[in-house]
Amino acid sequence: PSTISGYLILPIPLPSIPSVPPATHYLYVRRHQPKLPTVDDDRSLFVVNVPADSTESHFRKLFNAIGGGRVEGVRFEGEKEAGGKGEKKRKRDEEEEEEEGERDLPSVWEREVRRSGATAVVVFVDKASCEMSLKKVGKISGKVEKVGWVWGENVGGPELGFSRYLTHHALTFPSPTTLQPRIDAYISHFTRLETLRAAALARMRGQVDEDGFTVVVRGGRSAPAKMEEARAVLEKKRKEDEERRKGNLGFYRFQRREDKKEEMRRLVERFEGDRRKVEDRKGRGKFR
Template structure:
């Protein structure tokens, strides 16, 4: 490629090995002042890249532009918004969990707190092994490289005299990436067992915490805002929520008899379920076909005999 610029983009050739060349297209980032990302991507220090390799990592782009200057951060298109959203969700979940635990501790008497400290200690889920694997993106993606000063951006836009080699990284690439991904999806059985056991312990712990926060206490009647005792239906009798006093049904109060459930209808015998039933059905169908065939044959012979030759 002879031209060093195309439509305002500087062409940066990158060599993969000896005979493979990849082309990056770079220009200075020009954002809008009203855009919310203007603070994260300053115009004077941000390099906009097009046709970024799908398996490129942040470390590789930092090493690629290391000679131009210090890179402050690298943002791939679409990744920044996702990371901010995930961080917000994690913070909100942590706050909710802290509030739940605080309420649970306050609801327990002072004497029980000491005994339950060891029992209610929150278990930690043993994670499955996750080797460092590079993230594969779609082809033709873009990225923003933010430098520490403006002079670094100017040096990064200088065309290369010859293709610059793509920096190597610790994460496997190519076929090695898919082999490592295959091995990571099939961890040893003992590690899977430890992960499952720890996850069940965490589930049981959270279940105990929710039961401690429940307002329904055994032996205590639950009264709503209007002063009525909440009753739930259970079998032939009703029962108070949380209490032990039973409330009889209307039929029991009038007649003293409990409700009886209707008897289940007898199961009908299934047809063509056994082998001899299928064989017998096939034999009967065959006899019926033969009988119909003989009857049709007699009708045909009778029609033939009734015909007369009439040449005129």
């Protein structure tokens, strides 16, 4: 059959391998009709069952081989779509993440692999190109020999197979010489954002809004001031601990009691000594 459930069947010959017989992969194509319309729907085709190694270059080559229109881009399943109602919100979120200094980690895969039965939206440069491509697909639907192009032929890009996993390992565990500049750049960026945030909070502190209320800024004083204050407190406590250990100030109660008893004993001994001196002088007639 040339169609199934409203989809045109587009057979694609796969590259031949000596160990297996020739194989054909089937794409299912129709107009793009999403539940939430977008501005690109009238120049887009919806494709089901894209090969696992599909890239934008593959679809450019495919539609060029069958005499279709010029492809502007391809959105594969799972990728973020541009436009639509949520675009403004996404942009706001991205701007907030930019301000917070958050960055997406670099990809550790040089090339994506599609899941079995995955879908894609092929966007053409204009509506006429889309109509022409759909018409060409309809003419060759179900006829392998009319495609005239083997999937992946003359398509460049990162290699798959064992090379893909070697590259993945190298990207997952970068060398220190590669990693250190990224770390330095991140720390510099984070420090700059913290400085800007502290300056913004300092400007806002104590301001009065249009209703006459004083603006309360979360966080109190700036982070550098807090750090200096904390260091001063820790240094003071450290010195006190050292003096207490060296001076043996008698922290416990029984030690204080013993110190008081010793002091009273010395006072009594001094008093008795003075009293004996006075009596001795009286006996020798030195006091009148």
